[in-house]
Amino acid sequence: MIPYVREIDIEYGRCDQVSPLIRRVTADNPGPFTFKGTGTYIVGRGEVAVIDPGPDDPAHLEAILAATAGERITHIVITHHHSDHSPLAGPLKARTGAVIYGCAVAAHADDDDEGVKMEAGHDLSFQPDISLCGGGSVSGPGWTLEAIPTPGHTSNHLCFAFPEESACFSGDHIMGWSTTVITPPDGDLSDYLESLEAIRARNFDVLWPTHGPPIRDVDAFIRAYAAHRQERLDQILTALAAGPARIRELVPRLYADVDSRLHPAAARSMLAGILHLVRQGRLAADSAPGPDSTYRLAG
The missing domain is CATH 1.10.10.10 (Winged helix-like DNA-binding domain superfamily/Winged helix DNA-binding domain)
Structure with missing residues (x-):
């Protein structure tokens, strides 16, 4: 049995301090694939990174900007190209001048060719300014994010280690509320199982998925997931x-x-x-x- 964690206190547009260095603003896009909505994370103070800014929603853009008023967004970090994660990166960059980091998706056949429509959909126009497909780190005052290639849910999925809090931003690779959907041709279960073990081997204290609450019993949860x-x-x-x-x-x-x-x-x-x-x-x-x-x- 997977020890799901589903309890989360959110109010759309509200900025919640969820750890000493992490804030979360949740977009108003709940659904069967997004749970309560996209949780956009703000890391650091003063000069900050925004992880998965979310869907192209003007209200959510304004909520992120309000949450960081008086600060500078220097990094926009994307776990993968689905339309509940990456589309707001462009508008956020236009308003802040921040650099977009992530991994561009390779060309794949449309996953919808059999009448299957993923509710979140794909942001096939996503292109980062700086590629982290092979890994790498970005940093600001008091914070570091290390890209961990985790293909499986998508071919370009990245998780981000946050060593200052022994944490990992797990995107859709590991979610507390549900299992991860893997849809060929872009998704690949063989890759996913290998990536899952790579995250487990890092012994993080906490995982912060883009959807839902944090996972704190990390090893047991990943073992149950596998x-x-x-x-x-x-x-x-x-x-x-x-x-x-x-x-x-x-x-x-x-x-x-x-x-x-x-x-x-x-x-x-x-x-x-x-x-x-x-x-x-x-x-x-x-x-x-x-x-x-x-x-x-x-x-």
Whole structure:
């Protein structure tokens, strides 16, 4: 069982001091993929970094600027290119002159080609001023952010270590309120599992996801997160032991406990799991692996 943490006290537009060096302003964009909304983090004092400014929402832009009145925003830091994380970076830069840091997304086929629409969507125009795809650090007075490449949820996802508080801003890589959606072709479960272990090995005291409250029992939470993924893989293998099937036939059975609004995303996540198992040689397909293929146990 994943020890979810879902209790959070927010008021849209309000700036909350959540740790000695971290403030959070939450955008008014709640939904099945964003929980209560995008939590934009402000790190430091005086000269500050803004992490995941969020959707292109003028009210949220003004809330961030109000929260940093009398200060200078020098860095805009993006975990990944989804439209609930990065679009406000451009307008915030225009108002402050801050530099945008992140990792540009490589070209991928549209994830919506099977009628699946991720509620958050993609910000395919996102381009950082300075690339951190291979890692690297940015800093200001009293704070440092180290980019940790964590592909999986997206190919360009970055987490950011914050050593001053033994913390990590985990974006959508690890969230306390829900599991992370992985949608091929940009999302990749094999990459995700490797990235998950990379974060666990850092022994952070706290994770600050972009959506929802912090995760403080970090090691146990990540272990449970990984165990849940393995359980889903085992369920696929067990289901296909009864005979070949397509993803659309498996989702209602294996995700019966999940909100039906999330079943299209679950189908994409299942595809990610199946592609992982095909790479491992444990499953085979009747054609090139894809959403409409019929899958069976290999061998």
